[in-house]
Amino acid sequence: MSDPTPVTIAHATSHEGPIDLEKLTEALDYIRPAVQADGGDLVLLGADDGKVSLQMVGACGGCPLSMMTLKAGIERILQERVPGVREVIASADAPGLEDDDSDGIGISLPTL
Numbered sequence: 001m002s003d004p005t006p007v008t009i010a011h012a013t014s015h016e017g018p019i020d021l022e023k024l025t026e027a028l029d030y031i032r033p034a035v036q037a038d039g040g041d042l043v044l045l046g047a048d049d050g051k052v053s054l055q056m057v058g059a060c061g062g063c064p065l066s067m068m069t070l071k072a073g074i075e076r077i078l079q080e081r082v083p084g085v086r087e088v089i090a091s092a093d094a095p096g097l098e099d100d101d102s103d104g105i106g107i108s109l110p111t112l
Contacts, residue, residue, distance in 0.1 A: 019047045019084040027081040031074055035060060042074070050086035052078060066090070 028042055035042055040060025045053035054074070060066045067090070075088040 017084055019050065019052065019082060021047065023082045024052065024078070024085070027078050030081070031077055035069075038063075040066075045091070047085075050084055052082075052085055052088045054088060054090045056090050 024044070024047060028044060032042060035056075036058075038059055040056060040058040040063070042060075043055040043057055045055055047053070054070070055061075056063075056066050056070070060069070063069075070088060070090045074090075075085075078085045078088055
């Protein structure tokens, strides 16, 4: 018998180079209805060096499962559909809620 041949599994997108913003926008538009059905939305903050930065807003912003949704779903779909995407980084925090210097609406909780 001969020695077994090693098998390697690689990502379908091994494209090195800048992220195609048109394809990224199309892929986010494909994902968005499912996120909106749960009361949330995605905001593209930027894309650079294979990393896509998203902000999860609405119900997704405070959902404890949002990071699992991001890694198991959104990141996988973007890697499959958009050449150059290696990682998706998300912020689940609404802007201005934690900044003491901001003039945003903020949230005040009563002290006990």
